[in-house]
Amino acid sequence: MGGYDVVIRNGTVATASDVMQCDVGIAGGKVVALARELGKGAIEVDAARKLVLPGGVDAHVHLDQPMPGGVQMADDFESGTRSAACGGTTTVIPFAAQEKGQSLMAAVEDYHRRASGKAVVDYAFHLIVSDPTETVLREELPELFRQGCTSFKVYMTYDRVRLNDRQMLDVLALARREGALTMVHAENSDSIGWLTELLERAGKTAPKYHAASHPPAIEREATHRAIMLSELVDVPILIVHVSGPEAIEQIRWARARGMRIYAETCPQYLFLTAGDLEGEGFEGAKCVCSPPPRDKASQEAVWDGLADGLFNIVSSDHAPFRYEDPKGKKLGGRDVAFRYIPNGIPGVETRMPLLYSAGVGGGRISLNRFVALTATDPAKMYGLYPRKGTIAIGADADIAVWDPNKEVTITNSVLHHNVDYTPYEGIKVKGWPVTTLSRGEVVWDNGRVTGKPGRGRFLKCELPDPARPKPARTVSR
């Protein structure tokens, strides 16, 4: 067969299950051929000595999310998806967030407006449910599921958005009825508040005390409570941004009993520690996120969970706030007490290179597992597979061509987000995506962004997702 729009030639193609030497033929934005010595394409991409991987699916990012108290996210759909493309990610799933008292439908309509005309790669929406009224549960959520928003996040902390256990049960029961997936931010809110006041009374307000106010026990308890709530309702949940062994132990405990508890982790729990919150002066604010990074032993526990199947997905939790900005980390233009520092760090562009380099290059996970964690399994989890997350005939031609030998020292100047720092400054990685295609269109090519804002499309997620895998029963340690 000839007449391809694009042929990616002579590369090593890897999916979550296979590694093969073949060309990829693309027509009409889809993969249409996988074979050696394909006929000529209108565009030829030379992938000799390169890896040809599915474009990443980053299923936990925050872009242009309305924030309280004068805080502004640094990335909108344009800069956030541009940065994603340059890091080999071709699908992002940010959050349409409901304020208490607000209609969820209105939040989603507003979010569609924010995305309109801006995205460089494709995107879907999760919902954030902060006010599960009767109308939200009976009318709005079922309607939004039909519109392709089939997953929602609930918070057990942050006064502005947190649900109590009874509300959690209400939304979990709804998720069970409809087959939707609930993502849980598991931290014990009252304990964080109590510790925060204790620290403040002792004059301990520097960024490093954010970690002291969010100790692992707080995450462990909430993780166990979320598991118990999911058990009562008999519905799967996904525990997001798991930071270390305490929460991991709870998830292993549940899995060993056959419960469908999925788990996500993020690069900050593999590459940062609480020590990074202790930088000079206010610098530690750059690494303030919740849960906070822990210690070296916790990093090892997270690596083990990636290798042995405990974790289903790796997301960035890209939550971008500028450092030198009165609407960002230095809220109001000052070195504020830790409780006022916007929580979250940027990472949509560095997620895959960091994991590839230390994970695959470092011999901790296989190339197939890397693809599964960063692309295939998030697509399955959220009802986007096999359109996204794999390289297969009929799939969208969302593909990243990686140079596995390209050495990069991460510094903020090589990144494409709108944040004025990276928490990974100075880390050396080997392996970087050199060309990214979204639906067959080259959007990032050897240091040049070629994708136009507005070309990215909204993706409807399937409900329920028949491909969503049952989590492996990992063995308790």
Ligand code: URP
């Ligand atoms: O600190 C974090 N993780 N900020 C982003 C919001 C969230 O809870 O994921």
Ligand code: ZN
């Ligand atoms: Zn969260």
Ligand code: ZN
């Ligand atoms: Zn988040």
